[in-house]
Amino acid sequence: MKFSQLLREETKDIWKASFNHPFVKGIGDGTLAVECFRHYVMQDSYYLSHFARVQALGAAKAKDLHTTNRLAAHAQGTYEAELGLHRKFSELLGITEEEQENFVATPTAYAYTSHLYRAAYNGHLGDIIAAILPCYWIYYEIGERLKEHTPEEPIYKEWIAAYGGEWFRTLVEEQIARLDEIAETVTDEDRDRMKQHFIISSQYEYGFWEMGYSLEKWPF
Numbered sequence: 001m002k003f004s005q006l007l008r009e010e011t012k013d014i015w016k017a018s019f020n021h022p023f024v025k026g027i028g029d030g031t032l033a034v035e036c037f038r039h040y041v042m043q044d045s046y047y048l049s050h051f052a053r054v055q056a057l058g059a060a061k062a063k064d065l066h067t068t069n070r071l072a073a074h075a076q077g078t079y080e081a082e083l084g085l086h087r088k089f090s091e092l093l094g095i096t097e098e099e100q101e102n103f104v105a106t107p108t109a110y111a112y113t114s115h116l117y118r119a120a121y122n123g124h125l126g127d128i129i130a131a132i133l134p135c136y137w138i139y140y141e142i143g144e145r146l147k148e149h150t151p152e153e154p155i156y157k158e159w160i161a162a163y164g165g166e167w168f169r170t171l172v173e174e175q176i177a178r179l180d181e182i183a184e185t186v187t188d189e190d191r192d193r194m195k196q197h198f199i200i201s202s203q204y205e206y207g208f209w210e211m212g213y214s215l216e217k218w219p220f
Helices: 003-010 012-019 022-029 033-060 065-092 097-101 108-122 125-146 154-163 166-183 188-214
Strands: none
Touching: 003 125, 003 188, 012 125, 012 166, 012 188, 022 033, 022 097, 022 125, 022 188, 033 065, 033 108, 033 125, 033 154, 033 188, 065 154, 065 166, 097 166, 108 125, 108 188, 125 154, 125 166, 125 188, 166 188
8 A cells, every 4th residue: 555545544534524524515515604715715825825835845855856846836836826816716705905914824724834834844855745735635635526516606616626627636646646755765753754744734624624614713
């Protein structure tokens, strides 16, 4: 069994919970309150801005120039494609400049990005890929599950289309293959640590849906 298959098996219950979360199901059938999606978009824009930086750290830690180039391309893609999509969502949702200037990350968004930075700064490229891969992979699987859905809300249709496309599948498969290649060359201790990064990120992916659905804020 490949390392990525082992990780997917170990996190199957967490991922199933994500697929069945009312936030995700609400996007698919169009019943999710737009207020929840608006909250999610603001937090996800924050998350992606840090996700791109972690991808860039992966590029810096790569041992060959080809991998450096590919990770840098992934970081650029996050900026151009995903953050571009979020800018469009922000306009459609009426998110003002004042709201953006006064933005505060929720506990979940802050903790998830902090986890990614910890994996990146304390580990090697394998730690980084293991930590960021659930975001790629879960969104792809959700996009596949929802791609036949046609919610009336145009924003939800566009969100589904973004993660159900061929271009995104290619990126996901590239990172899965990269993780498997690295796992074959590192120690058992490294693989155990990488597995923990993957599991924690999978937990946070579930937490992100819950954050949006519950309109999570700091208690004080």
